[in-house]
Amino acid sequence: MAIINLRKKEVQAKIVYYGPGRGGKTTNLDYLYKKLRDRIKTEMVTIKTHGDRTLFFDFLPIEIGKIKGYDIRIQLYTVPGQVKYDATRRLVLRGVDGIVFVADSLEVRRKENILSLKNLSDNLAAYKKSIFDIPLVMQYNKRDLSEEGLPLIPFESLEKDLNTKLKAPSFEASALKGPNVIQTMKKIIIMTIDSLQRELR
């Protein structure tokens, strides 16, 4: 549910990073926060447990500049990934305009990815939104772990498990090291703004 302010000529849109627990959602935002300090005027907000697991959400507002004369302010959020925080995830999804699904490439997390995607679909449905109608980008995270010899789900299998019907743009990434983190963010921002174009004319 984007906010378009015709007086200030400003658009605010909400993008949520979703996915299974420990998949790298917060790490994505940590990386973006480090790399984009010139566009981020405030501290990143994190509400987490003592064990560094996200408890409520992380929040990072980014000003990306002007499009069609409008200042675009993107609010990036993460949700807590642990299964028990489903009610919280639903709350954070309220008013979402674009989603990055951060899948965990570790072979042992294959089932959790599928369950988390189904959970996303169910929680969107609670707001009468369809996962097929909302801007969405897939990120297959932790690809760097192959260098440490850990068994990873092949790209084709991730696509088959998660993206056969959605056919969303997908990126292999490493939120820890950086590859494709900014590209993922750029893609979802472009897709989200495109979906708002009608209002900006």
Place this chain on the structure above:
Amino acid sequence: MNNHRKNEAGESFNHVFDKEQLIRIEEILGQDLMDLGVHAVFLIDLAGNVIASLDNGDWQHDIYSLAALAAGNFGAVSTMARLIGEEEFSLLFHKGKKESIHFSKVSDDFLLITIFGKELSLGFLRLKVAEASQKVAEILGS
């Protein structure tokens, strides 16, 4: 201007606020609340976006993070109310030593967040916030 778009299923998407609405909203918040001595007031949606904000000039805080947290807080508390069988709580307010914060729902989709000091009593503030919320709701519905 019908600024509250709904799709065929009846759910809300994208709010567009024109200049006149925003000016009128700021006038109400200024006259009804800021003139009382409130430190800051902002109108946000339940997703955490800021629609209007006013402060007394001495207030230097990050309103975008506050808005995200306020929406999350209100959302969490509303969910708790329903879990215990209440439709909603009539008061959400946090008292600090120097600054306190009050939350008020404005129609179905918006929140009025008021930050004030010891010089204002909560009871009086609630009354004025209720009046201001009603006026803002009429503008938002127009």
